Amino acid sequence: MTKPPAARGAATLLAALLAAATLTSCSGGSADPDESGEAGVSQYTGWTYTDDAGVTVDLDQRPTRIAAFTDYAIGLFSYGIEPVAIFGREDVATDRRLKDYDLSDVAIVGNNYGEIDLEALAAAQPDLIVTGIYPTDRDGTLSLEDPYYALADKEQQEQLAKIAPIVVIKVGGAGIDVIESLNALAVSLGASADAINQAKAAYDAAAAELTEAAAQSDLELTMIYGGADGIYLVKPMDEPTTELYTSLGVKFTDLAPDGDYYWDIYSWENAAQTMTGDVLLVFTEGYQEADLLAQPTFASHPALAAGQVYTWADAAFDYDSQAAQFEYLTTILRDSEKVA
Amino acid sequence: MTVPRLGLPARPDRAARAPSRDWPLQRRRLVFAGGALLALAGALTASLMLGSNLISPLAVITRLADPAADVDAVVWGSRVPRTVLGLMVGFALGAAGAVMQGQTRNPLADPGIFGVSAGASLAVVLGVRLLGATSMLATLWCALVGAVVATVVVFLVAALGRGLSSPVPLAIAGTAVSTLFAAVTSFLVLTDQATLAAYRIWVVGSLSGRTLNGFGLAAACAVLGLVFAAANARSLNSLALGADMARGLGENLIGSRVIGLAAITLMTAGAVAVAGPIGFVGLTAPHLARVGVGSDHRWLIPMAGLAGAFVLLACDVIGRLLGGNGEVPVGVVLSVVGGVAFVLVVRRVRMAAL
Numbered sequence: 001m002t003k004p005p006a007a008r009g010a011a012t013l014l015a016a017l018l019a020a021a022t023l024t025s026c027s028g029g030s031a032d033p034d035e036s037g038e039a040g041v042s043q044y045t046g047w048t049y050t051d052d053a054g055v056t057v058d059l060d061q062r063p064t065r066i067a068a069f070t071d072y073a074i075g076l077f078s079y080g081i082e083p084v085a086i087f088g089r090e091d092v093a094t095d096r097r098l099k100d101y102d103l104s105d106v107a108i109v110g111n112n113y114g115e116i117d118l119e120a121l122a123a124a125q126p127d128l129i130v131t132g133i134y135p136t137d138r139d140g141t142l143s144l145e146d147p148y149y150a151l152a153d154k155e156q157q158e159q160l161a162k163i164a165p166i167v168v169i170k171v172g173g174a175g176i177d178v179i180e181s182l183n184a185l186a187v188s189l190g191a192s193a194d195a196i197n198q199a200k201a202a203y204d205a206a207a208a209e210l211t212e213a214a215a216q217s218d219l220e221l222t223m224i225y226g227g228a229d230g231i232y233l234v235k236p237m238d239e240p241t242t243e244l245y246t247s248l249g250v251k252f253t254d255l256a257p258d259g260d261y262y263w264d265i266y267s268w269e270n271a272a273q274t275m276t277g278d279v280l281l282v283f284t285e286g287y288q289e290a291d292l293l294a295q296p297t298f299a300s301h302p303a304l305a306a307g308q309v310y311t312w313a314d315a316a317f318d319y320d321s322q323a324a325q326f327e328y329l330t331t332i333l334r335d336s337e338k339v340a
Numbered sequence: 341m342t343v344p345r346l347g348l349p350a351r352p353d354r355a356a357r358a359p360s361r362d363w364p365l366q367r368r369r370l371v372f373a374g375g376a377l378l379a380l381a382g383a384l385t386a387s388l389m390l391g392s393n394l395i396s397p398l399a400v401i402t403r404l405a406d407p408a409a410d411v412d413a414v415v416w417g418s419r420v421p422r423t424v425l426g427l428m429v430g431f432a433l434g435a436a437g438a439v440m441q442g443q444t445r446n447p448l449a450d451p452g453i454f455g456v457s458a459g460a461s462l463a464v465v466l467g468v469r470l471l472g473a474t475s476m477l478a479t480l481w482c483a484l485v486g487a488v489v490a491t492v493v494v495f496l497v498a499a500l501g502r503g504l505s506s507p508v509p510l511a512i513a514g515t516a517v518s519t520l521f522a523a524v525t526s527f528l529v530l531t532d533q534a535t536l537a538a539y540r541i542w543v544v545g546s547l548s549g550r551t552l553n554g555f556g557l558a559a560a561c562a563v564l565g566l567v568f569a570a571a572n573a574r575s576l577n578s579l580a581l582g583a584d585m586a587r588g589l590g591e592n593l594i595g596s597r598v599i600g601l602a603a604i605t606l607m608t609a610g611a612v613a614v615a616g617p618i619g620f621v622g623l624t625a626p627h628l629a630r631v632g633v634g635s636d637h638r639w640l641i642p643m644a645g646l647a648g649a650f651v652l653l654a655c656d657v658i659g660r661l662l663g664g665n666g667e668v669p670v671g672v673v674l675s676v677v678g679g680v681a682f683v684l685v686v687r688r689v690r691m692a693a694l
Contacts, residue, residue, distance in 0.1 A: 091531065112530055228549035228616075229669050265666030268549055269393035269414050274665065285537060294551060296417025 049188050052170030052181055053133050053142055059165070062190060063127030067109070069150045070095055072130045072169055075182045075318035077101045078199060079191035085124035089113040089150060097316065114152030118159055126164045130185065135172035137261050138238060142170065169317070175244025178317040186318075199319035206326035207248055213333040214249035220340065221332070222253040222277030222303070223312060226287030230267040231275060231298075238262045241314060244322065245329060253277045268297045279303055279336045281312040302339040369639055372632030376646040380427075383653040387423040388415070391660050392667050422547040424555065426653040429547070429611040430621055432562040434648020436607035437622030438629065438641045439569050442576035443600040444507040450623040454514040454601065456608040457617045458521035459490020461543065465528045468538040479542055480554040480613040484561060487609030491601050493517055506583060510597070545618035545671050547656050558610040565606030566645075572599045573637040580635060620674040621648045624682050651678060 047062040068076060070088035074097055077083070086092050086103075087110030093103065107124040110116040121129075132149035135141055147157045148168050160166055169181050183196055223242060225232040236242035236252035238261055246252060253276055256264055266274045280303045282288060289309045293299050303309065310332055315321040388404070389397045393414050400419075403410040410416045440449045452458070463486020467473035473482060497513040529536045575596035578586040587593060611618070625648035626640065633639040652670065655677055659668040 228544045228546040230548065230666055265663065267392040267660070267663065267665065267667040269391050269418050269660075270665050272412055273393075285540070288537075295549060296413040296421075296551065299413075 047188070049167060049185070051167035051185075053144060053148075053168050055167070057128070057165040057167055059127065062188075063164075064190075065125055065127045066130060066189065067121060067124060067126035067128070067164065068130035069132060070098070071314075071316040072132065072182065072185075073106075074098060074101075074316035074321060076130070076186055076189070076191075078316075078318045078320040079183075079186040079195045081186060081189055081191055082106070083130075085109045085121055085126055087111075087116045087121070087150065097313075097321065110150075113150060114156070116151070116156065116160070118156075118163070121160070122163050128189075129160055129164050129166045131166060131168055132171050133168040135170065140170075140173050171240055171317070172238075173240060173243070175240040175242075175247070175317070175322075178240045179244075179319065179322065182317050183319075196319070199323075203319035203323040203326075206323040206330070210245070210250065210326040210330045210333075211248045213330045214251070217333045217336075218251070219279055219333055219336055219338060220251045220253055220277040221279045221281055221329075222275050223281040223283075224275065225263075225283040225285065226292055230265050231271045232263045232265050232286075233275070234263050235261075240317070241322075241325070245325075248326075250329060250333070268295055271295075272298050272301050275301060275303075276340055277303055278306075278338050278340045279308045279310065279332060281310055281332075284311050284313045306337065306339045308336045308339065365634060369633045369643075373639075373643060373646075376629075376632070376643060376650065380646055380650045380653070383650050383657065384423060384427065386657045387426060387653050388419050390657055391419055392663060392665060418548075421550060421552045422656065423653065424552060425547050425550055425615055426656055427649045428555070428559055428562060429615045429618065430625075430649035430652030431645040432565065432607040432611040432648075433618065433621040433652070434625030434629070435566060435569055435641050435645035436604045436611070437624075437648070438626040438637065438644035439572060439576065439600055439603050439607075440622065441626050442572075442579060442637055442640075443597070443604070444511050445580065446507065446511065447627070448623065449511070450619070452518070452608075452617070452619070452622075453511055454604060455490035455494045455517040455521060456487045456605055457612060458518040458525070459486040459488075459493075460484075460609060460612045461539070461617070462486055462521040462525045462528075463489070464542050465525050465535055465539050469528055469532060469535045477554045477557075479538075480558060483542075483613035484558075484609045487605055487612065490517060490521060491605040495597070495601055542616055544669070545616040547615055547652075547670055548667060550615060555614060558614045560610075561613070562607050562610030565603045565608075565610065568599050568603035568606065569641050572596060572603055573641055576600070576637040577635075618652070618671060618674070620671075620678045621652050624678045625651055627682065651681075 045060070047059040048056060050056040065084045066073075066076060066081065067085035067087070068083045070086055070090075070092055073083045073086045077098075082101075083106060085107040086098075087108075088095060089112065091111045092098065092108045093111075107120055109120040109124065131151065133142055134149055136143050136146075145154075147154050148166065149171070151157045151160065157166070167185065169178065169185065171178055183191075187193070187196065223234040223236070223239075225234075233253065233255060234242060235257060236246050236254050237257055242250075242252055255274060255276075280292075280301075282292070287295075288311070289304070292301075292304055292309070298304065310328075315325045389400050391414070395403075395414060400415055403415040404420075407416050437450060440453065441447055443449075444453065446453075460483040463482040464479055466486075467478060467482035471478070473479065494510065494514045494517045497517060498509045501509055525539075529539050575586070575591055578589050578591045579596065581589070583593060586596075608622070626644040628647040628651070629640055629643035633643045652674070655673040656670045658677065659670050659673040662668045662673075
């Protein structure tokens with residue numbers, strides 16, 4: 001990664017010459033801000049990026065071989081950056097969110113949370129590893145003593161860092177901030193402004209549709225994870241995606257905005273009385289509709305009785321993925337009725 | 341009342357079998373049995389009356405008397421099933437633990453050691469993966485069959501050596517087979533999302549969120565196991581003297597091992613099938629019972645069952661009251677409360693000789 005000073009000097013000289021050449025070639029054409037941006041980057045010899053955890057990574061050149069956790073890999077893919085390695089918390093090869101992307105040249109180095117095949121990862125020779133970090137509270141506190149998201153422990157994180165520097169996306173606070181953080185990383189890794197602008201256009205259109213659907217409806221959506229202990233209710237302002245949908249006017253069940261961070265649990269004895277929504281959004285990993293119907297205390301819930309139950313899987317934080325979620329929510333809002 | 345004889349020099353080992361010489365053992369047993377029944381009745385009542393949804397005791401009684409009044413199904417849909425399950429599962433696990441510790445002469449043995457839990461888990465996963473069996477009843481059958489098959493495999497592996505006289509080969513075979521089954525289970529679970537989802541729901545040992553579907557079958561299984569356990573009690577008393585001594589006393593070792601294994605498997609399988617794997621009861625209950633009634637298995641097995649039912653129900657009720665709108669899972673309460681109780685038992689009464 002680090003070159004001897006002489007080589008670095010040569011690289012600087014070369015870069016300066018190239019920059020001069022670029023500027024010259026540009027001078028006659030239109031002064032496109034993106035092109036001058038390109039020139040600015042190539043004038044600069046190395047690649048510097050400060051991630052959401054405040055860690056600055058300095059490399060001699062822009063990393064081209066990226067290893068990423070599935071969610072961020074999807075985001076990079078959508079902007080035209082193909083990762084060389086992916087690790088996921090579920091089977092990467094069958095992850096439906098990746099179905100539009102060609103994985104034939106991608107090394108799958110982990111299919112379960114915290115399980116990363118270090119040898120396979122090293123063999124993929126990444127220049128940079130991308131994963132996430134979740135705040136530990138509502139104020140957005142980041143605990144750097146804890147391992148990053150998707151990593152088993154600090155020791156594994158250190159081993160990963162020996163293979164390539166790690167940068168993280170902060171998944172907390174406002175949803176749009178998370179999207180913009182991912183966009184900034186993608187741009188820094190060479191994503192074209194065109195790709196991002198194109199995705200943004202589709203995103204804005206979908207957002208407008210959702211905003212309109214939400215304005216016309218007074219439905220309350222309840223986002224839950226069901227398990228043997230009871231129902232976990234997501235706190236909509238603590239989860240960036242629901243924060244984003246709320247900002248577009250979608251109403252979510254929010255029983256206790258304060259108190260514990262991220263979600264509260266309601267026992268089966270209490271679930272039916274407390275879940276006030278007209279539509280249940282059920283996380284794919286927990287109890288499904290049939291399991292909910294098998295709970296005597298919950299079976300007669302109005303939304304369940306009306307069949308207004310939809311599965312929910314968290315999507316990645318890129319324009320494409322979120323636009324698809326907007327469309328899904330729009331359909332749900334248009335197809336459902338007030339029952340509670 | 342006897343004064344606890346703390347600080348006295350340790351008694352010789354044989355004396356430790358009878359917990360206290362100051363009190364006639366028979367009377368002590370009767371008092372303990374009466375106390376255990378009373379405590380269990382208290383836990384049962386509490387389990388019906390108390391929960392995370394605060395209904396007044398009077399309302400609970402009204403709803404119990406008239407199921408139609410129980411509109412939100414909190415009493416008949418939640419408290420009754422989990423109380424019935426708690427009684428059955430706790431009793432079965434406690435009694436199975438007593439037979440287990442007697443068979444292996446290992447005070448830390450728990451019914452999982454013969455591969456029962458691992459076998460049940462594997463079978464549940466195979467059922468989902470190969471047959472698409474996700475219904476409660478199908479899961480239950482899978483768990484039962486898996487538990488029995490696992491025990492038979494463990495028994496055969498131990499018997500292939502010349503290992504049935506000593507408990508050690510059985511325990512080693514059990515550990516080996518458990519590990520193998522657990523590995524296959526993880527493989528199956530990790531390579532298929534649908535299997536993982538179904539398995540995750542089952543694998544959480546809990547009385548909450550369960551229903552009484554298939555309870556009859558599981559209970560029948562456990563009762564049959566209890567019959568085997570009763571038949572095994574005398575042999576366990578002989579085995580406590582060591583395999584050679586037991587053989588000298590005319591004990592048929594193979595026969596008593598088979599009966600003991602059948603008892604453990606059927607009781608554990610019945611429990612695991614309806615409530616998922618629940619730890620700590622099978623380990624703790626026999627020790628609590630031993631403090632009261634000593635090591636005679638004719639007393640120990642039923643008392644361990646009562647103790648198991650009490651411990652499980654009591655911990656479940658505590659968990660319901662701790663979580664506010666939610667509940668603390670019984671497994672968590674069991675490890676905390678059970679762990680502390682266990683330490684006290686070990687500290688007060690030296691680990692009873694087996």
